[in-house]
Amino acid sequence: MFWDESVETLSREALERQQLERLDASIRRLATRVPHYREALAGLRRPKSLSDLASYPFTTKQTLRDHYPFGLLAVPRDEVVRVHASSGTTGRPTVVAYTRGDLALWGHVMARLLTAGGVTPRDLVHNAYGYGLFTGGLGFGLGSETVGAVTVPMSGGNTRRQVLLLEDFGATVLCATPSYALVLAEALEQEGISLDRLELRLGFFGAEPWTESMRREIERRLGIRAFDSYGLSEIIGPGVAGECEERSGLHLFEDHFFPEVVDPTTGEPVPDGETGELVLTTLTKQALPLLRYRTRDRVRLDRRPCRCGRTSVRMSKVLGRTDDMLILRGVNVFPSQVEEALLRVEGVAPHYVLYVSREDRLDSLEVVFERAEEAPPEAVERLRDEARAEIEAVLGIRVAVRVAAPRELPRSEGKAIRVVDRREKA
Ligand code: DLL
Numbered sequence: 147m148f149w150d151e152s153v154e155t156l157s158r159e160a161l162e163r164q165q166l167e168r169l170d171a172s173i174r175r176l177a178t179r180v181p182h183y184r185e186a187l188a189g190l191r192r193p194k195s196l197s198d199l200a201s202y203p204f205t206t207k208q209t210l211r212d213h214y215p216f217g218l219l220a221v222p223r224d225e226v227v228r229v230h231a232s233s234g235t236t237g238r239p240t241v242v243a244y245t246r247g248d249l250a251l252w253g254h255v256m257a258r259l260l261t262a263g264g265v266t267p268r269d270l271v272h273n274a275y276g277y278g279l280f281t282g283g284l285g286f287g288l289g290s291e292t293v294g295a296v297t298v299p300m301s302g303g304n305t306r307r308q309v310l311l312l313e314d315f316g317a318t319v320l321c322a323t324p325s326y327a328l329v330l331a332e333a334l335e336q337e338g339i340s341l342d343r344l345e346l347r348l349g350f351f352g353a354e355p356w357t358e359s360m361r362r363e364i365e366r367r368l369g370i371r372a373f374d375s376y377g378l379s380e381i382i383g384p385g386v387a388g389e390c391e392e393r394s395g396l397h398l399f400e401d402h403f404f405p406e407v408v409d410p411t412t413g414e415p416v417p418d419g420e421t422g423e424l425v426l427t428t429l430t431k432q433a434l435p436l437l438r439y440r441t442r443d444r445v446r447l448d449r450r451p452c453r454c455g456r457t458s459v460r461m462s463k464v465l466g467r468t469d470d471m472l473i474l475r476g477v478n479v480f481p482s483q484v485e486e487a488l489l490r491v492e493g494v495a496p497h498y499v500l501y502v503s504r505e506d507r508l509d510s511l512e513v514v515f516e517r518a519e520e521a522p523p524e525a526v527e528r529l530r531d532e533a534r535a536e537i538e539a540v541l542g543i544r545v546a547v548r549v550a551a552p553r554e555l556p557r558s559e560g561k562a563i564r565v566v567d568r569r570e571k572a
Pocket of ligand 1: 374375377385464
């Protein structure tokens with residue numbers, strides 16, 4: 147049940163003592179080894195308590211861009227053994243680096259994450275996260291190997307082959323983006339492979355937002371228990387936080403990644419239980435330690451003990467991004483709200499895209515979703531009206547809705563594109 151009980155059930159006092167020691171060491175490393183931080187930290191005192199962290203400067207994606215590709219390294223280049231990169235929406239990717247020690251740390255936190263969901267050395271892990279510069283594939287692969295499970299490095303794509311091997315190898319665990327998990331479910335249905343021919347029992351999904359309704363859909367169609375996994379390349383990749391068998395929040399591996407939640411506008415800390423932007427400080431990373439990194443992910447934290455026995459803070463699902471929030475005629479719209487509303491409607495398939503446009507200086511939103519099955523025109527109309535009513539009730543604004551045919555919308559092998567914003571940017 148635990149990968150490393152001694153660290154996972156540490157008392158809060160012991161944990162906080164360890165965090166402060168590690169924070170102090172990490173800040174000293176940054177100030178002596180990284181020119182950017184030497185400048186940013188000049189004149190600041192060493193932290194005496196964890197709350198002192200709030201007086202240190204933030205790091206943002208822009209900081210990483212400004213020092214592209216290797217300007218923030220805290221070790222000599224010859225200690226680096228791996229790089230990854232995350233594709234940004236604009237221009238150059240964000241590059242991150244690992245020492246051998248960082249890879250061992252990554253394997254350790256990923257092993258904790260997989261073990262918390264019930265993976266053991268007897269499992270066969272079908273890893274359909276993309277391998278390459280994206281951190282999903284190699285991160286989950288490393289974790290699965292660290293646990294000692296048989297690891298199948300499928301990567302994304304070639305869906306027919308994936309379903310064949312899922313069955314032939316008798317995979318018990320699936321790792322994929324939630325949107326790709328549904329593509330696999332669809333392919334299994336198309337190939338006529340029924341669930342009793344599979345041995346799948348667990349799934350680890352993340353890298354993109356997904357809702358509880360999506361979880362139920364994946365669980366039903368793949369016959370598994372689905373767990374949410376969170377992480378980001380800048381901090382380590384997947385392995386920052388993950389659900390245990392209680393599935394009441396994601397245990398954040400705070401002995402290595404120190405979390406704060408701040409008001410995204412003012413940068414001021416918000417109390418536990420309130421939603422704000424997650425800010426992470428690495429405590430033990432070597433190649434690329436980061437101080438107060440603004441993730442732009444909106445979450446809540448819960449420090450109450452979990453029934454599983456782990457003492458680490460739990461974070462909510464990612465409730466949206468501070469920057470994917472759409473503002474339509476003054477109304478804040480999160481794609482996840484639309485997803486929740488849509489999936490409440492019988493006959494809607496979990497594939498949808500939000501198109502935002504502006505005509506005569508007025509924003510409009512069109513939601514295109516697929517129907518689950520072929521249906522006569524009257525039924526399609528009914529589905530459209532019902533979906534529109536659900537969405538409008540949640541958002542409080544008028545939306546246009548189009549019902550696409552089954553399998554009409556493009557499928558992604560990695561992260562799904564849910565929003566197409568056609569408004570001209572100022
Ligand atoms: O997506 C790391 C990862 C891979 C996590 C596989 C889980 C599974 P990046 O490509 O750097 O890294 O993207 C990081 O993805 O800031 C979130 O906005 C989003 N994200 C990651 N996990 C989740 C999740 C990987 N479980 C960005 N729910 C993050 C919602 C997620 N969003």
